[in-house]
Amino acid sequence: xxxxxxxxxxxxxxxxxxxxxxxxxxxxxxxxxxxxxxxxxxxxxxxxxxxxxxxxxxxxxxxxxxxxxxxxxxxxxxxxxxxxxxxxxxxxxxxxxxxxxxxxxxxxxxxxxxxxxxxxxxxxxxxxxxxxxxxxxxxxxxxxxxxxxxxxxxxxxxxxxxxxxxxxxxxxxxxxxxxxxxxxxxxxxxxxxxxxxxxxxxxxxxxxxxxxxxxxxxxxxxxxxxxxxxxxxxxxxxxxx
Numbered sequence: 214x215x216x217x218x219x220x221x222x223x224x225x226x227x228x229x230x231x232x233x234x235x236x237x238x239x240x241x242x243x244x245x246x247x248x249x250x251x252x253x254x255x256x257x258x259x260x261x262x263x264x265x266x267x268x269x270x271x272x273x274x275x276x277x278x279x280x281x282x283x284x285x286x287x288x289x290x291x292x293x294x295x296x297x298x299x300x301x302x303x304x305x306x307x308x309x310x311x312x313x314x315x316x317x318x319x320x321x322x323x324x325x326x327x328x329x330x331x332x333x334x335x336x337x338x339x340x341x342x343x344x345x346x347x348x349x350x351x352x353x354x355x356x357x358x359x360x361x362x363x364x365x366x367x368x369x370x371x372x373x374x375x376x377x378x379x380x381x382x383x384x385x386x387x388x389x390x391x392x393x394x395x396x397x398x399x400x401x402x403x404x405x406x407x408x409x410x411x412x413x414x415x416x417x418x419x420x421x422x423x424x425x426x427x428x429x430x431x432x433x434x435x436x437x438x439x440x441x442x443x444x445x446x447x448x449x450x451x452x453x454x
Contacts, residue, residue: 214298215252215259218244221312221451222302223334224251224326226295228317228422229275229341230267231257235425236316246444248451249306251298255280255291255319263426275318281342288357289342292325296332303331310334312447317341317422320385321355324393327364327372334450336443337376337393338423339385352388354396361396368400375446376401377423377439379408384421404442406435 215232223243227236232254240250256278257271275281280291299311310333315323320340327335343350354361368374374397378385390403406423408416414435420427424443428436 215240215254216249217241217252218247218249220247220249220306221308221310221447222251222299222306223248223312223314223447223451224253224295224299224302226253226313226315226319226322227255227257228263228319228339228425229257230263230271231261232259233257233261233263233267233425235263235422235428239424243447246447248312248447249302251302253295253298263422281318282355286353286356286358288325288355288360289322292322292328292360295322295326296329299326299329299332309451309453312336312451314338314424314443315340316424317384324354324364324374325356325360327367327374328360330367333372334447335372335374336446337374338443339378339382339421340376340389341384345384345386345389348388351386352392354389354392365396368397372400373446373450374401375443376403377443378403378405379416379420379423379427380405381408381418382421402446404439406439 243250282289312334313323313326314336316338320337323335326332342355343353345351393401408420
């Protein structure tokens with residue numbers, strides 16, 4: 214577990230292959246914006262670059278780990294630990310609540326964490342679980358029915374959920390966002406960045422990591438706009454006027 218900064222708590226759950234420099238840079242951006250950031254290292258080697266070789270080394274181990282569930286209607290066991298972390302972070306930092314940002318393999322974990330009342334700002338960046346291998350898994354939210362019902366109830370009571378993905382990303386299919394819109398209505402805000410062939414910003418069709426690897430940190434670029442929306446979302450939920 215790595216911690217830095219002061220202010221309202223934000224838990225950042227890294228993507229595959231691990232806590233790579235892009236995730237750390239994103240965490241530092243949050244620290245600079247006035248948040249206390251919690252960076253758990255769930256798999257991989259902290260600081261290792263997000264190369265293909267590193268992914269091939271890490272992914273088989275992650276897929277067979279008992280802490281992670283690949284099924285469409287099951288909550289991964291690691292969610293219980295992450296919820297406890299959010300509650301602890303809230304106790305340590307105070308304020309209205311906690312932000313939770315998941316990415317790729319862990320994208321849906323931010324939604325699972327929203328069962329914990331302290332989590333007020335869940336962000337799902339290119340949620341990749343359950344593995345999109347069938348029609349059911351492509352649309353799956355990766356939550357037990359009971360957990361999904363709790364999050365739905367919280368959404369009706371005012372919880373908001375933010376989602377990010379590239380439009381052509383097969384690893385985070387559009388059916389998943391359709392499910393989130395159906396389950397949570399206007400409480401779910403989905404940002405889908407055009408990565409289709411010939412898109413005006415030249416975003417590659419295989420683009421996947423909105424906030425890290427595929428971020429183009431330039432004003433006017435849609436990935437920068439998505440990043441800015443994440444920052445505004447956290448401020449609205451964790452720093453209310």
